[in-house]
Amino acid sequence: METSLAASRGTTRRRVSSFLNRHDAIRRALTLAPPLVWMVVVYFISVALLLANSFWRVNSLTGGVIREWSLHNYDTVFTWNVRTAFLHETYFTMAWRTVSMAALVTLADIAFGFMIAYYAARIASPRARSAVMIAAVIPLWANYLIRVFAWRSIVEGHGPADALLRLAGIHTSLYATSFAMWLTFCYLWLPYAILPIYAALERVPASYLEASGDLGAHAGMTFRQIVLPLAVPGIVAGSIFTFSLTLGDYIVAPLIGKGLFLGNGIAQLNINNRPLAATLAVVAMTIVFIYLALAKRTGAFEAL
Amino acid sequence: MTKSVRWLTVAAVTALVGVACASSTTSTPPAGGGTSGAPASIGPGEGELNLVAWAGYTQPAWVKPFEQQTGCQVNAKYGTDSSDMVNLMRQGGGTVYDGVSASGDATNRLIANSDVAPIDISMFPDYADVMPSLQNPPHNTVDGVHYGVPYMWGPNLLLYNTDIVQPAPDSWSVVFQQDSPYAGKITAYDSPIYIADAALYLKATQPDLGIEDPYELTSDQLDAATALLKTQAGMIGKYWGVYTDEINGFDSGDMVVGTAWPVNQQYIEADKKVPVESTIPSEGVTGWADTWMMSSHAQHPNCMLMWMQYTLQADVQTQVAEFYGATPSNTASCPQLNKDLGQAADIYHCGDDDFLSKIALWKTPLADCGDGSSDCMDYTEWSNRWVDIRGG
Numbered sequence: 176m177e178t179s180l181a182a183s184r185g186t187t188r189r190r191v192s193s194f195l196n197r198h199d200a201i202r203r204a205l206t207l208a209p210p211l212v213w214m215v216v217v218y219f220i221s222v223a224l225l226l227a228n229s230f231w232r233v234n235s236l237t238g239g240v241i242r243e244w245s246l247h248n249y250d251t252v253f254t255w256n257v258r259t260a261f262l263h264e265t266y267f268t269m270a271w272r273t274v275s276m277a278a279l280v281t282l283a284d285i286a287f288g289f290m291i292a293y294y295a296a297r298i299a300s301p302r303a304r305s306a307v308m309i310a311a312v313i314p315l316w317a318n319y320l321i322r323v324f325a326w327r328s329i330v331e332g333h334g335p336a337d338a339l340l341r342l343a344g345i346h347t348s349l350y351a352t353s354f355a356m357w358l359t360f361c362y363l364w365l366p367y368a369i370l371p372i373y374a375a376l377e378r379v380p381a382s383y384l385e386a387s388g389d390l391g392a393h394a395g396m397t398f399r400q401i402v403l404p405l406a407v408p409g410i411v412a413g414s415i416f417t418f419s420l421t422l423g424d425y426i427v428a429p430l431i432g433k434g435l436f437l438g439n440g441i442a443q444l445n446i447n448n449r450p451l452a453a454t455l456a457v458v459a460m461t462i463v464f465i466y467l468a469l470a471k472r473t474g475a476f477e478a479l
Numbered sequence: 480m481t482k483s484v485r486w487l488t489v490a491a492v493t494a495l496v497g498v499a500c501a502s503s504t505t506s507t508p509p510a511g512g513g514t515s516g517a518p519a520s521i522g523p524g525e526g527e528l529n530l531v532a533w534a535g536y537t538q539p540a541w542v543k544p545f546e547q548q549t550g551c552q553v554n555a556k557y558g559t560d561s562s563d564m565v566n567l568m569r570q571g572g573g574t575v576y577d578g579v580s581a582s583g584d585a586t587n588r589l590i591a592n593s594d595v596a597p598i599d600i601s602m603f604p605d606y607a608d609v610m611p612s613l614q615n616p617p618h619n620t621v622d623g624v625h626y627g628v629p630y631m632w633g634p635n636l637l638l639y640n641t642d643i644v645q646p647a648p649d650s651w652s653v654v655f656q657q658d659s660p661y662a663g664k665i666t667a668y669d670s671p672i673y674i675a676d677a678a679l680y681l682k683a684t685q686p687d688l689g690i691e692d693p694y695e696l697t698s699d700q701l702d703a704a705t706a707l708l709k710t711q712a713g714m715i716g717k718y719w720g721v722y723t724d725e726i727n728g729f730d731s732g733d734m735v736v737g738t739a740w741p742v743n744q745q746y747i748e749a750d751k752k753v754p755v756e757s758t759i760p761s762e763g764v765t766g767w768a769d770t771w772m773m774s775s776h777a778q779h780p781n782c783m784l785m786w787m788q789y790t791l792q793a794d795v796q797t798q799v800a801e802f803y804g805a806t807p808s809n810t811a812s813c814p815q816l817n818k819d820l821g822q823a824a825d826i827y828h829c830g831d832d833d834f835l836s837k838i839a840l841w842k843t844p845l846a847d848c849g850d851g852s853s854d855c856m857d858y859t860e861w862s863n864r865w866v867d868i869r870g871g
Binding site: 233235237238239251265266268269331332333334348350351429433434435439440443444446447448451 | 560562563565566588591592669671715716717718720727731732733846857858859860862863865866867869870
């Protein structure tokens with residue numbers, strides 16, 4: 176009796192698997208369905224709703240959204256002025272503040288990240304390497320907000336940064352300055368720069384470097400001609416992280432800085448005027464798309 | 480193959496979006512009154528009460544006794560500003576929160592959108608003791624219908640660090656005038672409603688603009704206020720959005736002068752890190768009068784009505800006033816408050832209708848100027864301007 180039950184179970188399973196084997200399309204559909212549904216529901220619909228919102232407007236008395244299509248918000252945000260990147264003055268100032276910060280943070284993180292990654296991948300002993308890599312990722316174990324507040328207490332009045340500057344004879348507070356924000360961002364996103372660069376550098380075969388040396392190239396030339404080109408995909412990948420994370424951030428600006436970032440403009444408008452906030456979000460998305468398009472031209476995505 | 484898959488995906492997405500849009504359109508809450516007439520008496524409690532409140536308004540000292548008396552467990556969510564509170568009250572179609580301590584710049588938005596229910600004040604015996612000017616104020620009474628009961632009111636004071644700000648200021652010019660000696664250490668409230676503070680200052684200093692009511696501004700008047708606030712933005716060290724930001728800012732010395740709620744001053748004084756004092760400048764002050772309102776889709780309406788009845792009581796309001804530094808709306812609280820605080824009670828102006836009438840209370844800016852014309856700038860315009868001021 177037991178054996179026959181097991182046998183029948185076996186045949187059912189076998190039947191299903193042979194059915195799926197014969198029907199290629201159904202098998203493929205079943206495999207793809209869960210991630211596809213996830214992608215569509217979680218990602219595409221929210222982006223589509225965001226886009227739809229940007230064409231709606233708000234009832235100015237109640238703050239409720241009126242679902243009538245118009246270009247009203249785009250009229251508010253955009254203008255025919257090349258000097259301000261086709262944005263109205265306020266939004267341009269906000270976007271420029273955000274993009275320039277993102278660019279400066281990316282430059283610094285790539286520079287620092289490269290040094291650390293290069294040391295870990297090519298110079299350090301195995302023990303030192305794991306120590307460096309653990310040190311690089313350990314901040315990620317603490318909550319993001321806690322790390323931001325930690326920096327806030329560093330740069331706040333009567334804080335350590337204040338005391339340090341006073342020792343140097345400078346009597347000014349770093350609090351609510353762009354410099355303090357830059358420091359915080361550099362700290363926050365450094366691990367995201369180190370990891371991809373490390374991965375790229377680690378993959379450079381030692382034989383390439385030996386071959387380069389055998390062919391008469393000195394160290395600097397080997398670095399420029401062999402190591403750096405092979406590390407570019409990692410550098411670009413890291414820069415995508417640091418750039419887009421800074422661009423989308425809206426926590427650091429109110430806690431440590433002063434002026435509004437794009438994300439803060441969106442958050443502030445979202446309270447009373449979601450459609451206009453959505454339009455501003457489209458601006459932010461466009462900036463990231465432009466950055467990704469530029470990154471793609473470097474061939475970074477082929478190496479991923 | 481890949482092409483057809485791509486098209487299928489696009490088609491699927493389009494279909495799903497269509498469905499999502501259609502369903503969200505139909506689920507829009509119906510306009511018009513939510514309840515059919517206010518209940519005449521309070522029924523048995525539902526055992527739970529979910530509130531949206533200003534920080535400091537629902538302290539255990541007076542919430543615990545209420546829970547013991549009524550069996551209604553109070554869960555309070557602090558709103559960061561008026562707009563945040565409006566949004567919270569609309570969550571889940573108004574079913575998530577039962578009530579809100581709404582300021583005058585939120586109340587009319589809630590009433591206009593039918594988010595809050597009419598209230599029959601005759602069920603609250605303490606209502607008779609409410610200050611005359613808060614019995615039927617336009618911020619919670621529309622066409623003779625009441626939408627809540629008054630709680631606390633107070634001014635937005637000029638707070639300053641007495642070590643650094645000398646001589647003691649008697650004008651808002653220390654925070655608005657270019658080349659203020661305190662540039663870089665000035666703070667301001669981070670909300671569109673703060674535009675009214677600039678308008679109030681302009682009303683006194685630039686009579687040519689013809690500003691009557693700082694909440695009813697024409698395009699030109701709003702331009703002038705925006706320009707003033709942009710000048711100020713260059714001198715601001717840091718804005719405060721949540722009251723703790725200002726407390727931290729004064730404590731650390733990064734802020735030395737700016738607008739403040741009485742509760743902020745109370746906390747800074749309690750911290751004893753910096754000496755502060757506050758004043759009511761010659762140009763006058765803006766302020767707020769808060770109302771407990773009930774969601775028109777409240778899940779625990781009886782507990783909410785009990786809460787309204789409880790918070791109207793003189794002894795409860797005295798307690799809140801002494802903790803929060805705001806003034807009770809119930810005049811029966813005044814004798815106890817004056818007795819408890821002695822000289823310090825002067826700044827409360829308890830029961831002082833005359834003083835209250837001089838405060839420009841927060842209200843929602845509307846297109847309707849109040850004089851028949853509708854050339855005024857509404858709150859949406861104000862919030863766009865605020866992003867302009869803060870973002871530029």
